[in-house]
Amino acid sequence: MSDSTRSSAPPIPPSGPRPKTTSRGRTAAPAANSNSDTSDIPEYEYFVAPGPRGYPPLSEYLDIYSVDMKHRPEDKNRVRHNTHLFNLDSLVVRRGQEFEITIAFNRPYKPSEDKFAVEFVIGSSPQFSKGTYMPVFPTKERQTSWKGHVTDTSENTVTMSITPDPGCIVGKYHMYVAVVTPYGIRRTKREKSRDLYVLFNPWTADDEVFLSDETERQECVMNEMGIIYHGSYDDIAERTWNFGQFNFGILDACLYILDRSEMPIANRGDAVKVVRQASAMLNSRDDDGVLVGNWSGDYTYGVAPTSWTGSTDILLSYANSRSPVCYAQCWVYAAVFNTFLRCLGIPARVVTNFFSAHDNNGNLKTDIILDENGRIDRGRTKDSIWNYHCWNECFMARKDLPPGFGGWQVVDATPQETSDGMYRCGPASVNAIKHGQMCYPYDAPFVFAEVNSDVIFYMRGKDGTMEPVNVNRTHVGRGIFTKEPGELSRKEITDQYKFAEGSTEERTVLEKAEEFGCKREKSEPPPADVDLVLPAVELTVGQDLELSVEFVNRSQQRRTVEAYVSGSVVYYTGVTSSEFLFRTPSVTIGPNDSVKEPVDVEARSYMKHLVEQANLNFMVTGKVKETGQIVTAMKVVTLHNPKLIVEVSGVAKVNEDMLATVQFTNPFTFNLEGIYLRMEGPGAMLPRFRYYSLLTPNSSVVLSERFSPQRAGTTRIIASLDCPALRQVYGEESIDVEP
Numbered sequence: 001m002s003d004s005t006r007s008s009a010p011p012i013p014p015s016g017p018r019p020k021t022t023s024r025g026r027t028a029a030p031a032a033n034s035n036s037d038t039s040d041i042p043e044y045e046y047f048v049a050p051g052p053r054g055y056p057p058l059s060e061y062l063d064i065y066s067v068d069m070k071h072r073p074e075d076k077n078r079v080r081h082n083t084h085l086f087n088l089d090s091l092v093v094r095r096g097q098e099f100e101i102t103i104a105f106n107r108p109y110k111p112s113e114d115k116f117a118v119e120f121v122i123g124s125s126p127q128f129s130k131g132t133y134m135p136v137f138p139t140k141e142r143q144t145s146w147k148g149h150v151t152d153t154s155e156n157t158v159t160m161s162i163t164p165d166p167g168c169i170v171g172k173y174h175m176y177v178a179v180v181t182p183y184g185i186r187r188t189k190r191e192k193s194r195d196l197y198v199l200f201n202p203w204t205a206d207d208e209v210f211l212s213d214e215t216e217r218q219e220c221v222m223n224e225m226g227i228i229y230h231g232s233y234d235d236i237a238e239r240t241w242n243f244g245q246f247n248f249g250i251l252d253a254c255l256y257i258l259d260r261s262e263m264p265i266a267n268r269g270d271a272v273k274v275v276r277q278a279s280a281m282l283n284s285r286d287d288d289g290v291l292v293g294n295w296s297g298d299y300t301y302g303v304a305p306t307s308w309t310g311s312t313d314i315l316l317s318y319a320n321s322r323s324p325v326c327y328a329q330c331w332v333y334a335a336v337f338n339t340f341l342r343c344l345g346i347p348a349r350v351v352t353n354f355f356s357a358h359d360n361n362g363n364l365k366t367d368i369i370l371d372e373n374g375r376i377d378r379g380r381t382k383d384s385i386w387n388y389h390c391w392n393e394c395f396m397a398r399k400d401l402p403p404g405f406g407g408w409q410v411v412d413a414t415p416q417e418t419s420d421g422m423y424r425c426g427p428a429s430v431n432a433i434k435h436g437q438m439c440y441p442y443d444a445p446f447v448f449a450e451v452n453s454d455v456i457f458y459m460r461g462k463d464g465t466m467e468p469v470n471v472n473r474t475h476v477g478r479g480i481f482t483k484e485p486g487e488l489s490r491k492e493i494t495d496q497y498k499f500a501e502g503s504t505e506e507r508t509v510l511e512k513a514e515e516f517g518c519k520r521e522k523s524e525p526p527p528a529d530v531d532l533v534l535p536a537v538e539l540t541v542g543q544d545l546e547l548s549v550e551f552v553n554r555s556q557q558r559r560t561v562e563a564y565v566s567g568s569v570v571y572y573t574g575v576t577s578s579e580f581l582f583r584t585p586s587v588t589i590g591p592n593d594s595v596k597e598p599v600d601v602e603a604r605s606y607m608k609h610l611v612e613q614a615n616l617n618f619m620v621t622g623k624v625k626e627t628g629q630i631v632t633a634m635k636v637v638t639l640h641n642p643k644l645i646v647e648v649s650g651v652a653k654v655n656e657d658m659l660a661t662v663q664f665t666n667p668f669t670f671n672l673e674g675i676y677l678r679m680e681g682p683g684a685m686l687p688r689f690r691y692y693s694l695l696t697p698n699s700s701v702v703l704s705e706r707f708s709p710q711r712a713g714t715t716r717i718i719a720s721l722d723c724p725a726l727r728q729v730y731g732e733e734s735i736d737v738e739p
Contacts, residue, residue, distance in 0.1 A: 032132060032266065034259040035171045037124035038190075046184035061181040062114045064188050065156070068102040069175070069196070076100075082203065082222060085246040085683075085711070090193070092251070094201035094345055095269075096166030103177055104157045111139070111150070115180040118148065118162065119187070120173040120196060123265035130266040131169050135178075136162050164198050166206035169269040170344060171255055172197050197251060200271060200345030208271050208397045211347045219485035220347035220395065224682035225716060226338065226483060228331050229490055230572070232387050232615075232636040233354035233478045234536050236490070240718045240732050241335045241350075242310030242682045245343035250312065253319035254343045257281050257290060260322075271346055271396045272427055275411050276442060280424035282337045282413030284324035287422065290314065290336060293415055294327035295573060297611050297724075302326025306612055307722035309678050311339035313687045329572075333413040334390040341411075347395040351410075351493070354479045356389035357453035358416060358573070364453045364513075364520035366476065369460050370469070374623035374630050375564045377460060384574035385476060387615060387636050389414070389450065391425070393482070398429060401440050405429040408496070410447045419443050430496055436512035445518055451477030451497050452510070456521050457621070457632055468523045469630040474501045525630075529555040530589065532620050532633035541614055541639045541726075542668060545601040549620055549633075553589035560588045561631065563622035565599055569609040570617040570636075578609040581618075612727035614639035642667050644719050644731025646679075653738045655708050660685065662719045662731065665700040672723050677703050679719040684709045684735065709737040 046055050070077045071091035077099045078084040083092035093099045101118070109116075118136045126133035128144075136148035138160055145165040152159040175194040178187035188194075202211040202221055211217050224243050231237035244250060258268060261281045267273045281289040291314065292302065299305075305328050308314065314336050317325050328336075334350045341348035357366050369380040391412035398406045409427035419425055419442060428444040429437075438445045457470035477498065484491040499505035510520060533550040547567075553559045567581030581601060589595045606616060616637040623630055642664070650658035662679055666672050672695040680687040685707035692701055709715070714736050721729040 031264070032123035032125040032130070033262040033264050034124065035122065035255045035265065036259055038174060039121065039124050039126055041119070041121060041176055041187065041190065043187055043189060044184060048183050056183045062109070062116065062179045063106040063186070064177050064179060065104040065106055067177055067188065067194055069194055070100055070102065083199070085222070086251060087246060087248040088197070088251060090195045090197060092197040092199065093164065094199050094203065095164040095168050095170070096201050096204035096207050098161050098163045100151065100159055100161050102157055102159045106156065108156055109153055109158045117178050118160065119176040119178055120146070121176070122169055122171055122173045131269065132265055134168070166201065166204055167208070167269050168198060169265060170198055170200055170274070171265065171268055202345060202347050202395070208399060209346050209395060210397070211395050215485045217347065219483070220349050221342050221345060226335065226350060227488065227490070228335060228350055228390060229352040229481050230331060230388055231638040235538060235638050236481070237638065238490070239730050240716060242312065242680050242718055243335065243339040243342060244310050244312040244682060245339045247312050247686070249316050249319065250339065251343055253315040254340050256319045257340065261287060272398065272400060274344070275341065275346065275394055275427050276424060278337065278340055279411050279413050279426055280422045282333055282340070283415040283423055285415040285423040288324055290318045290325060291328035291333060292324045292326045293329065295329060295571060299327050303676070304612070304722050304727060305329040305332050306727040307676050307678060307720055308332055309718045309720050310680050310687060311336045312680070315339065330414045331390040334392050337392050337411065337413045341392065341394050349393050349482045350390055351393050351480060351482045352388050352390050353451060353477060354388045355476050356386045356450050357476045358384065358386055358389070358450065364449055364518050366453050366455045368455065368457050370457055370621060370630065372459060372461060373562070374459070374621045376566060376619060376621060378576065380460065385455070386574050387572045387638070393430065394427065396427070401429060401432070405432050405437070405440060407431060417446060434497055434499070434509070436509035438513050438516035438518055445516065448513055448518060451480065454521050457630060459630065468521060469525050470632050471521055471523070471525060475634070528624055528627070528629035528631045529553065530559050530561060530624055530629070530631050532622070532631050534618060534620065534633050534635035537635070537637045539637055539639050541610070541641055542603050542607065544603050547599040547601055547618060549597045549599060550594055551587050551589050551597065552594040553592060556591050557626065558588065558590055560586065560625040561622040562586050562625060563597070563620060566619045567601060567606070568617045569606055569611060570615050571611055572613045572615055574617070576617070577611045580606045580609050614641065641726065641729045644721055644729055646717055646719050646731040646733040648717055648733045648735055652709065652735050654710065654712055657706055657708055659704055659706055660717045660733070661702060661704045663700060663702045664721050664729070666695045666697055669697050670725070671696050672725055675701065675721060675723040677701065677719065677721055679703070679705060679717060681707070681717040682715050683711045683713070684715050684737070685717060709735070712737050712739040
């Protein structure tokens with residue numbers, strides 16, 4: 001057979017299992033991307049070859065009896081490093097700051113004759129060039145980026161001060177003491193009691209997360225008890241959250257998150273890289289991260305987002321089960337991310353943006369489509385504005401950006417849009433967002449749109465043409481709030497994100513943002529001479545409502561408005577669940593006059609449609625008969641839920657037994673089923689919960705739990721009640737614990 005007639009079929013692969021693919025042959029050592037992986041450091045390293053009787057004994061020279069890491073909470077190491085609150089039986093320090101250890105030898109240390117080093121090792125492939133193996137020497141003649149010197153000698157003991165490099169890797173190191181002899185090196189065995197945790201240090205000016213304000217440091221690093229703002233802009237509600245960053249197991253859980261992401265150990269000293277990696281890992285969308293998002297209202301196979309009271313259960317569950325935790329929405333993502341950041345020493349706070357534009361990829365437009373009569377076309381209106389959205393800010397010097405763009409950075413773990421192929425957001429410089437500098441990483445255009453989008457009402461003609469008839473440039477990003485440092489009140493930080501609406505600076509910023517692709521609506525439809533005004537409303541679940549719509553005529557002629565009044569039950573994301581109200585009043589207003597049109601809303605009309613967080617969205621649109629102009633008004637009403645009654649009894653002293661009691665009475669005419677009661681308290685009570693299958697009308701449930709405060713100061717017992725028919729019911733009680 002000639003070559004031209006031979007078969008061109010591919011060769012048949014050999015039978016049997018495929019070979020295991022590895023990096024062998026490409027790299028000299030396995031990738032170091034897990035803090036929990038370790039490398040065996042030999043106890044003996046000889047400089048000489050073995051003789052006829054083997055290696056010479058090294059025990060005749062200086063030998064190590066014991067090492068005291070001074071890791072107890074009351075020791076000055078932990079107090080000076082502000083790590084005394086960690087419930088951990090190891091030394092926790094902050095980089096760039098001195099700490100002390102005491103080494104006991106078999107005889108007095110002689111600096112002129114004896115040589116020893118303290119070695120710190122992290123990861124599976126320790127290398128000095130990568131910062132994963134750091135020897136520290138007691139003499140000034142030999143120093144590395146980790147500085148050391150002897151501060152005291154007494155009989156057979158040596159006290160040594162060690163200062164980790166202010167840019168060193170953050171994580172858990174194993175510590176060894178190595179003694180040099182003429183024949184080799186003798187070192188201590190690995191012991192868990194000598195493990196050293198190194199964190200970011202906002203107290204040291206050389207650290208990239210340095211924060212100069214002590215009040216903010218205490219709030220954004222040390223405070224375990226936070227306040228998260230929600231509801232609507234003109235009816236802001238708050239809930240307390242236990243961050244619990246110092247609880248037992250939380251620090252290891254945070255390090256496990258970085259391990260699970262396979263983040264290289266060598267990158268873990270860079271705050272920008274750490275927070276960006278964590279932003280992806282806090283959600284489970286593409287990497288089996290910490291939390292599963294769920295906005296459906298069905299939480300059968302997990303915990304409802306509104307039920308959580310703190311981060312401890314979530315992080316420990318993830319670390320122990322190695323599986324994502326169900327379920328979360330934006331404030332849960334932000335709260336748990338805040339725990340992660342504060343635990344590792346990065347100053348952080350939870351921020352709430354009221355009327356937050358979403359999923360517009362930097363396009364500064366939120367479109368609402370009206371038909372030719374001025375009625376909302378819900379089938380074609382796809383964009384939505386969240387009543388509020390929570391994200392995080394962390395404080396750091398952005399060495400990768402020009403001067404002036406350090407400070408507070410936006411990071412967001414709620415999965416919305418992908419960034420570099422993963423669901424994450426940030427860090428984005430708040431100052432860059434304010435000044436329209438969209439070219440700087442990371443994800444600044446997306447955050448800019450969240451606080452600056454225009455709400456545009458388009459009228460759709462019969463031929464499908466779209467004409468802008470009303471532009472609201474002030475609705476989105478109405479107010480941005482966080483907790484006031486050291487106080488229990490809120491702090492508005494809107495001016496940190498944008499200049500005053502309509503100011504010269506704002507127009508300049510928007511022009512600058514447009515240069516980087518953030519397009520906005522340029523048309524300016526003439527304003528109508530009729531205004532619509534919806535009043536502020538406070539409403540409790542189950543109450544009737546009279547909504548008064550005011551029509552104000554600013555012209556010199558009579559005006560007639562054919563109006564559409566729509567009331568919908570919406571999720572806090574602005575997505576409509578169902579419409580429960582629709583009216584079509586025709587209102588005539590005299591010159592320079594106003595008319596109030598009452599709209600009665602019965603509780604039974606919305607109660608059967610309620611979804612979690614109980615938001616009612618009223619939208620009024622209309623067409624002025626004489627001019628053809630379109631008028632609009634929007635109002636979100638957050639229904640107030642009943643409260644839990646929390647009482648605490650007993651002597652409020654450290655380690656003294658106390659009793660917390662939570663009580664709730666069903667105020668409705670229907671049964672509440674599948675009830676979860678949860679409670680916890682920072683430094684006082686670990687998370688506890690109880691399940692109740694049924695609570696009939698006017699019946700009460702009482703839960704009592706004993707606890708012992710672990711430290712002095714002011715804390716709170718936080719409680720939540722959650723069931724499918726009633727979400728977001730909270731209560732709390734403050735305690736002043738004496739030493």
